[in-house]
């Protein structure tokens with residue numbers, strides 16, 4: 001298992017020589033006596049788009065939450081952009097500056113306007129002057145196609161719009177890698193595509209990303225590699241064609257047959 | 261009107277009977293009240309003792325300072341009220357604005373008019389007119405800031421400090437010049453309440469955060485404090501403060517009654533506020549903190565920029581409720597610390613030689629109750645406004 005995950009990692013974009021943006025080695029995560037992640041080995045190359053699929057409770061969220069230290073891993077090594085994750089406070093804030101995260105439930109700040117939601121990070125973490133941060137926020141709103149919503153509050157926006165603001169908010173920190181945890185699962189069907197389109201656009205622009213999703217069509221379209229997880233393990237890694245059309249593992253086959 | 265009555269009050273025989281009985285009772289009560297207020301009530305007791313009720317034995321020659329403080333405060337209120345953002349697209353007619361102002365300030369204006377009428381002096385009339393003028397002037401200055409480019413350039417915080425400086429200087433000046441032990445009447449209730457609120461709020465926030473701290477020692481201290489203070493009756497704490505504050509404070513300083521009262525009210529209110537605010541913090545979803553963390557914000561910034569502002573907004577009604585009960589509870593200080601606050605004076609004047617044994621407690625207590633009621637009601641109304649204003653765009 002471990003061996004295969006590594007061999008697959010050599011297929012990452014940019015070839016062998018490129019330093020991966022995220023490296024996970026023998027990562028174990030426990031909640032009390034329950035092991036949520038069992039020996040995860042994985043690399044994400046620069047500009048690579050990795051889509052993570054798997055049944056509920058398989059540890060997909062836990063894995064990406066370990067990458068920006070919303071959860072602390074118990075064993076193994078995680079390296080983000082050359083910096084290994086430790087418990088040191090300064091290290092944590094460095095890592096979080098490099099990683100952007102988009103949540104299933106948007107988690108916008110309801111008491112702040114859209115513009116302030118986006119400019120908060122740059123102003124408070126990167127000490128960017130107000131005018132500059134707001135200009136940045138407006139350009140990002142342009143990019144996610146809702147420049148006209150700048151002065152509204154989150155509750156005044158549709159779910160799809162809110163999630164696009166959440167993406168803009170994460171991008172405002174100029175992260176090196178974006179983590180998406182089921183970004184469209186809380187959305188009404190008619191809004192899913194407007195969010196996926198924004199993510200696709202990001203992929204085209206060369207952003208490194210890890211996307212947990214149940215949208216298989218989207219996975220097939222944008223993923224460089226698809227990771228299938230079950231029971232806290234990476235069961236199978238491959239190109240979308242390999243995973244969807246020609247899965248090797250029994251658990252992958254079973255999962256795919258259930259969702260299609 | 262008829263249709264409305266029919267639909268809401270006379271839908272069935274049972275409803276009709278209840279409606280008629282309630283209406284009759286209400287009518288009777290109102291009739292009695294009106295008779296008391298306009299015919300049988302002997303309001304000269306209030307008239308004669310008006311100054312005592314309002315400011316106690318505050319020195320006559322310093323009254324002008326008190327008046328100036330009120331004017332400065334009015335100016336500040338006017339300025340603050342108008343510097344808040346308003347929707348520029350929303351046009352309101354003059355009549356509508358006037359009506360809005362009346363429904364907002366009508367009660368205070370009415371009370372002011374009653375007091376001026378009771379006082380019946382030129383000074384009182386001038387102060388009344390001056391107050392209205394000061395509020396209007398404050399509003400103009402507030403408007404000017406939005407219209408005039410030079411003023412608009414002044415940073416928000418500096419502007420607020422400039423505005424608040426005037427009333428603050430006046431009040432401090434009054435405090436320094438006069439002898440606090442000569443303060444009395446309603447003035448002292450208001451003074452204790454405002455000071456205690458201003459001190460209890462930050463302390464309450466601190467205790468609420470402390471109780472949720474990850475440091476066990478801080479948590480223990482804050483939790484013990486909160487539970488200890490909430491477990492004691494306020495009156496007992498006040499009585500204790502009358503004798504026992506020397507335990508904590510060197511006896512040479514010998515704090516006055518007002519100091520003792522403010523200390524107790526602050527400690528007591530802070531403990532309750534802490535629990536209210538903690539409840540507010542608990543109602544904020546974990547996703548908010550996680551979103552803050554994901555952006556790289558520090559724990560302190562997450563609290564002060566994200567969770568605390570939302571928590572405080574969510575519990576405005578409960579907080580204001582606590583402040584209102586603090587305001588009314590200041591009457592306990594009279595009995596516990598033998599302080600000449602409004603209620604104590606209200607009782608005392610019925611025992612003056614001229615009025616002893618004439619059953620004028622209704623007039624006196626009625627007036628006392630009116631002052632507290634107007635104060636509490638205005639606080640409650642303003643809190644609802646604040647809630648609406650801060651709730652922009654929130655479900």
Ligand SMILES: Nc1ncnc2c1ncn2[C@@H]1O[C@H](COP(=O)(O)OP(=O)(O)OP(=O)(O)O)[C@@H](O)[C@H]1O
Pocket residue numbers: 031034036054055056057058059060061062063
């Ligand atoms: N804070 C926690 N405390 C205890 N157990 C947890 C915690 N967070 C997650 N788990 C457990 O870890 C396992 C993996 O959870 P995780 O949320 O990573 O799954 P997932 O693959 O993201 O599932 P889903 O598709 O439902 O989001 C689950 O069994 C879950 O119950």
Ligand SMILES: [Mg+2]
Pocket residue numbers: 060061062181182
């Ligand atoms: Mg999940």
